[in-house]
Amino acid sequence: xxxxxxxxxxxxxxxxxxxxxxxxxxxxxxxxxxxxxxxxxxxxxxxxxxxxxxxxxxxxxxxxxxxxxxxxxxxxxxxxxxxxxxxxxxxxxxxxxxxxxxxxxxxxxxxxxxxxxxxxxxxxxxxxxxxxxxxxxxxxxxxxxx
Amino acid sequence: xxxxxxxxxxxxxxxxxxxxxxxxxxxxxxxxxxxxxxxxxxxxxxxxxxxxxxxxxxxxxxxxxxxxxxxxxxxxxxxxxxxxxxxxxxxxxxxxxxxxxxxxxxxxxxxxxxxxxxxxxxxxxxxxxxxxxxxxxxxxxxxxxx
DNA sequence: GGTCTTGTCGAGACTCAGTATCACTGCGCA
DNA sequence: TGCGCAGTGATACTGAGTCTCGACAAGACC
Ligand SMILES: [Zn+2]
Ligand SMILES: [Zn+2]
Ligand SMILES: [Zn+2]
Ligand SMILES: [Zn+2]
Numbered sequence: 001x002x003x004x005x006x007x008x009x010x011x012x013x014x015x016x017x018x019x020x021x022x023x024x025x026x027x028x029x030x031x032x033x034x035x036x037x038x039x040x041x042x043x044x045x046x047x048x049x050x051x052x053x054x055x056x057x058x059x060x061x062x063x064x065x066x067x068x069x070x071x072x073x074x075x076x077x078x079x080x081x082x083x084x085x086x087x088x089x090x091x092x093x094x095x096x097x098x099x100x101x102x103x104x105x106x107x108x109x110x111x112x113x114x115x116x117x118x119x120x121x122x123x124x125x126x127x128x129x130x131x132x133x134x135x136x137x138x139x140x141x142x143x144x145x146x
Numbered sequence: 147x148x149x150x151x152x153x154x155x156x157x158x159x160x161x162x163x164x165x166x167x168x169x170x171x172x173x174x175x176x177x178x179x180x181x182x183x184x185x186x187x188x189x190x191x192x193x194x195x196x197x198x199x200x201x202x203x204x205x206x207x208x209x210x211x212x213x214x215x216x217x218x219x220x221x222x223x224x225x226x227x228x229x230x231x232x233x234x235x236x237x238x239x240x241x242x243x244x245x246x247x248x249x250x251x252x253x254x255x256x257x258x259x260x261x262x263x264x265x266x267x268x269x270x271x272x273x274x275x276x277x278x279x280x281x282x283x284x285x286x287x288x289x290x291x292x
Numbered sequence: 293g294g295t296c297t298t299g300t301c302g303a304g305a306c307t308c309a310g311t312a313t314c315a316c317t318g319c320g321c322a
Numbered sequence: 323t324g325c326g327c328a329g330t331g332a333t334a335c336t337g338a339g340t341c342t343c344g345a346c347a348a349g350a351c352c
Contacts, residue, residue, distance in 0.1 A: 016328095017318095017319055017320075017328065017329070018319080018320095019318075019319065019328090019329060019330080020318085020319095020330095021329080021330070021331095022329090038309095039309075039310080040308085040309075052331085053330085053331080054330065054331040054332070054333095055309095055310090055331085055332095056310090056311080056312090056330080056331070056332085056333095057329080057330060057331070059309090059310065059311080060329085060330085073225065075221040075275075077273065079219065079227055079339095081225055081309085094263060094267055094269050094271070096269065097272070103267045103269065105263055105267070108259055108262075108263075109259075110276075113254055113255075114278055116254075117240060117251055117254075117278060118280070121240055121249045121251070122282070122283040123240050123242065123249065123278070123280045123281065123282055123283070124280045124281045124286055125240070125278050125279070125280040126243070126279055126280045126281070127223065127278075127279045127280070128276065128277065128278045128279070129221075129275075129276070129277050129279075130256075130274065130275070130276045131274065131275050132260055132263060132269070132271050132273075132274045133271070133272055133273045133274070133275075134264070134269045134270045134271040134272045134273070135269065135270045135272070136268070136269055137268040137269070140270055162299095163298095163299065163300070163347095163348055163349075164348080164349095165299090165300065165301080165347080165348070166301095166347090166348095167300085167301070167302095168300090184338095185338075185339080186337085186338080198302085199301085199302080200301065200302040200303065200304095201302085201303090201338095201339090202301080202302070202303085202304095202339090202340075202341085203300085203301060203302070205338090205339060205340080206300085206301090225310095227338085
């Protein structure tokens with residue numbers, strides 16, 4: 001596990017201290033794979049495994065990983081804030097509303113679209129966010145059986 | 147003002163009671179025009195104008211207007227939840243990070259893009275959200291002078 | 293207009309996410 | 323191995339949003 005996650009590598013590379021709590025939280029996040037998770041999920045993990053990590057530290061670690069680009073925030077349809085571990089390059093997410101599994105997709109011409117919108121509205125576009133919400137193949141099957 | 151806002155009309159049309167507080171909140175929202183506002187903004191308006199409307203009622207009215215499609219939730223870059231009054235048809239928003247003014251843009255081929263993503267990932271896409279954040283022309287000038 | 297039913301309201305308690313504070317600790321470096 | 327400072331945990335706090343409940347008023351029907 002110490003060998004591990006690109007999350008830890010990202011922190012290291014950005015010149016942040018590799019503390020025990022940070023490694024532990026990075027591991028918890030890595031376990032989630034490509035699924036979204038909330039801060040509350042991690043806090044629950046920490047408690048159920050008796051890791052002895054404080055609530056505040058969980059929030060601090062998430063913020064740090066977001067700042068470093070190893071984790072991104074996504075806004076669920078419910079309004080909840082969730083996060084996903086992902087590559088630091090620009091991309092977007094397809095998110096399953098039922099099981100939280102995500103797939104990354106490329107920019108798909110949105111950069112060009114944003115420039116076009118900028119030209120037509122006069123706005124200077126600094127950032128764009130696209131999120132696609134739906135059901136992953138497995139959940140479609142599961143729902144069909146219900 | 148009573149003649150007014152399409153917001154009130156939307157409530158009426160959807161078969162909801164047109165109560166005093168709802169009209170008042172609809173008016174407050176109408177005053178914001180195409181700018182985003184938070185629930186806290188409305189609560190502050192209500193208090194500063196001594197409208198005597200309860201906090202809970204403000205939240206309830208917003209929820210109702212969202213349900214009816216007369217208002218949409220947008221997620222600011224800070225993570226705050228904000229809202230905008232807008233037409234019930236599918237569209238997206240360009241949002242100024244400085245003054246909250248927005249411009250609506252059409253789907254611009256995103257529907258097709260979503261279908262393409264669905265085909266390639268196997269996900270069933272139910273909803274997509276695109277938000278463009280930046281600076282409106284006026285704020286660009288204001289920032290340039292600073 | 294009067295009356296009735298039912299949806300809505302305001303107040304206030306409550307929950308839960310996220311932040312602030314501060315004394316202590318352990319990471320990284322010499 | 324020891325030192326300095328970033329990082330941490332406990333705890334208190336803030337602020338968004340929800341729930342409950344008795345009072346009330348919108349609209350329907352007469
Ligand atoms: Zn799924
Ligand atoms: Zn993009
Ligand atoms: Zn602006
Ligand atoms: Zn669209």
